[in-house]
Amino acid sequence: MNRLIQSGLMFGNLIRVDSPALIDRYNRALQHLTGQQTALTEFHIDISGFSPEIGDELGDPLYLNHHGVNRQFILLTTEQKTAPLLDATFSTSRTILRQFIETNEAQLFALTARDAVAGELVNSVFSLTTPARLLDIRKITVEADTTGGTLRQARELAEMVDEFKTREDAWFDDPLIARMIGAARNTGDILRNPVLLETMSFETQNFWTSHFGGCYLFRAVDRPALITAGDKTALRDLPIGAVFDLSxxxxxxxxxxxxxxxxxxxxxxxxxxxxxxxxxxxxxxxxxxxxxxxxxxxxxxxxxxxxxxxxxxxxxxxxxxxxxxxxxxxxxxxxxxxxxxxxxxxxxxxxxxxxxxxxxxxxxxxxxxxxxxxxxxxxxxxxxxxxxxxxxxxxxxxxxxxxxxxxxxxxxxxxxxxxxxxxxxxxxxxxxxxxxxxxxxxxx
Known part of the structure; x- marks a missing residue:
């Protein structure tokens, strides 16, 4: 595989992380998501923030993708939007991450100037214990915040500002004003520069997954079917129009x-x-x-x-x-x-x-x-x-x-x-x- 790597055909276009500040932010996010940290002083990350070098260091190639289902992510820079997604277990994951970054690029640029943004692609399935659970995957929601909770604090500050504006006696509520000032130190002026990420959910009717030998699920078509590169006998009873294998x-x-x-x-x-x-x-x-x-x-x-x-x-x-x-x-x-x-x-x-x-x-x-x-x-x-x-x-x-x-x-x-x-x-x-x-x- 070294020939592929040297030719840029494998691990190409990854983002290099070698500055102490970025490594510190990455470690805070990694600790926040997984309870682990890296001792490496240089590594590369894909669009989700996954690093093959850290995967080797931790002995866990799924350290940001537990059970291969709900992928977690760490954003250090909006430049990650052009990076590949390594070892994808769902065909939709990279598209969702890229669209999330592009839609919120200005906000993410501001947030990642001070901290890492960590999050997860969330759906109702946390582990695919049986093939039937594939059919339960229908919507993916992106949840994200900085490791310091900037977005959570911004939402709380916005609620306090609304209360301050609407309550007649709010001018005399010293604890409320103190909380607002404390939150504003972290979030900045949310009235002039709102700190918000657009909540994004994605319908996932048709997709590929590496689970169960590799499956292509087509539901949003006139004649639905599942096509597997594995053993179709384990999938025959799925409530879908037809099940085929590659033969x-x-x-x-x-x-x-x-x-x-x-x-x-x-x-x-x-x-x-x-x-x-x-x-x-x-x-x-x-x-x-x-x-x-x-x-x-x-x-x-x-x-x-x-x-x-x-x-x-x-x-x-x-x-x-x-x-x-x-x-x-x-x-x-x-x-x-x-x-x-x-x-x-x-x-x-x-x-x-x-x-x-x-x-x-x-x-x-x-x-x-x-x-x-x-x-x-x-x-x-x-x-x-x-x-x-x-x-x-x-x-x-x-x-x-x-x-x-x-x-x-x-x-x-x-x-x-x-x-x-x-x-x-x-x-x-x-x-x-x-x-x-x-x-x-x-x-x-």
Whole structure:
């Protein structure tokens, strides 16, 4: 994993903490939340304030995420909003934290100038002892305050100010005035500069969780379902429309199509479909080369395609299926008929423009892990897990590719692959919408 770290592909964009003042604030927040402190004089934190170095020091990688459910957080700076969330157990957590920071950025900037802000993403489930508890997760509320209780004191001061303004004899209430002055020393002038964080709650109908082998829960769709990367037998009795595992390819395809959650890359507006599909073909070649023990160290795109031409007859069907799509996209072939059981099927799709776009792209990355670029962008935890099992030659190629073609323009790559533009044609009853991208999805 050292190669990933050195290339900025793992633990990248974390916030460095090395000043005594910030470490002291962090320790006060850590003591407040967990009863523990760190002796480190330098460490890095993610968007939630979690530090992998402190996790190692404490021997507890879940020191801010007990039971992997209600994540706690420590904010030292609003710059944390751009940091990743390490070892996420829910797909919604980073989005919630970032939106909370951005919505309250001015207030948090002022608060973190003097103290750390500590809090928790709270829901009604404190531990997922059974799969059925997944369905009890419906709303996440962000609770936060400084370790000195500035926000609590500001609320109390506001109540005292209201009482002072409305009570006729308040001018003669010396204890009330003394309490107001004492609170104001900590909060400042709350009338001119209100110290408040917007209370934020988030509906969580559709999400991924690492619990129970990894589950994708889709409730807010026309045909609800749960898709698991683990053992579906333990989840069969859940009161939800359907339960699939990753081997149920046709059923998953039918689910995605019936809820209009995906679209074929070759017909997506604003995409260079042929270029994207050719890159996916390269990834299939790299996967096959690993299995054949071919050294790919330093291999360029030209080298990979030369290798594909030399060994075309030995490449898997996923490569040839994508090739037929490229020929059609370039006007050099007929419209291909690719069923949901075909190994190139999920490689040929991307998420449609819905609120669950990121979640669907994450699922597609797990269904088609040969696309190492989508895997890295959309499902980093699975990427790191699979990376450990890859050959040295594939690791070398993947790190070189991602460093050369993704790291240099992350935003541009994401926009090119997953961005959406309005379609040119008028909305209507088109064939693809009715029967799926490559024809009617076959049943099991």
């Amino acid at each position: 149920d390819r046709s059923r998953i395809a039918r689910f995605l199509e019936s809820n209009r959650l995906v679209e074929p890359i070759v017909t997506a507006p604003g995409l260079d479909a042929a270029a994207i599909l050719r890159q996916k073909m390269d990834f299939v070649v790299v996967d096959a080369a690993q299995d054949a023990g071919i050294d790919l160290t330093g291999a360029t795109r030209r080298d990979i395609r030369h290798l594909a031409r030399r060994h075309a007859g030995q490449l898997p069907e996923a490569y040839h299926g994508l090739g037929r799509l490229v020929h059609w996209a370039e006007g050099a072939g007929d419209w291909p008929r690719i069923t949901s059981e075909h190994p190139s099927y999920f490689l040929s799709l991307r998420a449609a423009d819905t609120p669950d776009r990121d979640l669907v792209n994450m699922l597609l990355a797990e269904l088609a892990p040969r696309d190492i670029r989508q895997l890295f962008i959309c499902h980093k935890q699975l990427f790191y897990q699979l990376y450990r099992a890859w050959s040295e030659t594939k690791r070398s190629y993947v790190v070189d590719f991602l460093t050369r073609e993704y790291q240099v323009d992350k935003a541009g790559a994401r926009a090119a692959l997953f961005g959406h533009e309005p379609p040119m044609q008028e909305p209507g009853d088109d064939l693809i919408a009715r029967v799926g991208p490559w024809g009617a999805v076959k049943g099991r």
